[in-house]
Amino acid sequence: MSVPTWMYRRGAFGRTESKLFPDESLIPDGWVDSPAKLVKKGDDLSGMDKKDLETYAKREFGVDLDRRKSVKALRAEIREMTKTRNG
Numbered sequence: 001m002s003v004p005t006w007m008y009r010r011g012a013f014g015r016t017e018s019k020l021f022p023d024e025s026l027i028p029d030g031w032v033d034s035p036a037k038l039v040k041k042g043d044d045l046s047g048m049d050k051k052d053l054e055t056y057a058k059r060e061f062g063v064d065l066d067r068r069k070s071v072k073a074l075r076a077e078i079r080e081m082t083k084t085r086n087g
Contacts, residue, residue, distance in 0.1 A: 007031035010038050045075045
């Protein structure tokens, strides 16, 4: 008897995708059984380049960043937006 199983993977723009597979034998590579397994230690702004930061700011805050600024300045700008949003 097969048991339906929820599985997770990192999708577009770093978002976590979930899917219910009807049978464990049908699960393709790249899917894991817990979303916690998708989080890398130190997975924050420090690992992002300018393009990643721009995509992140657009998705999370609806803001277009000026990529002419330094990576350090862009990270500081996003951290400030995060503080403002989180109060």
